[in-house]
Amino acid sequence: MASKLTKLLFRPGWRLKCIDPPLGWVRILDETLPVAELRLQITCFLTQSWASPVLVRDAQLRVMDGEREFIIPWTASADPDGEPLPKSPEFSVKGSSTHHAFIDFASDAPDLITLLETATGPTPIMFEGLFNAALEFRAVASLDMSIEQPLLRGPQWQQVDTGRDPGRRS
DSSP: OHHHHHHHHHSOOOOEEEOSOOEEEEEEEOSSSOEEEEEEEEEEEESSTTSOOEEEEEEEEEEEETTEEEEEEEEEEEOTTSOBOTTTTOEEEOTTSOEEEEEEEEEOOHHHHHHHHHOOSOEEEEEEEEETTOSSOEEEEEEEEBOOSOOOBSSOOEEEBOSOOTTOOO
16 A cells, blocks of 8 residues: 555656547648648646646657658647747646647648648658657657648648547547
């Protein structure tokens, strides 16, 4: 009993989880140098309500295309009302409630733009974060992004399927 109590009191006490399904959007801005932008609506929570807040210092998307990987950096974040979060892109997830945020990622890699414009099946994506004082990115959520209609260049966001069941939490 004492051992169990010690573990409860002195273990790190948190684990960031993302509630399924994350919602996703994509667009290609047709500028001098085209830019691919991806937006995820992430709902996160800590597994223990008594845990200390977790500071999300940085995030990235890892997009896989067979043997190739694209790392897409985090560019902005906003609350569900579209207001930029303070200290953008950083935000904190507290143990007392779920945290909702829109997180934008952008890259001008020509091969990534070609992949997004021509993808015919699901594209595996990993959402990774850099938390508190960590030195390495840690995987938070994986999804299979599918662009169901031809992706047209322009400022309009196109919703994508994330391969998640809307009735399930993880």
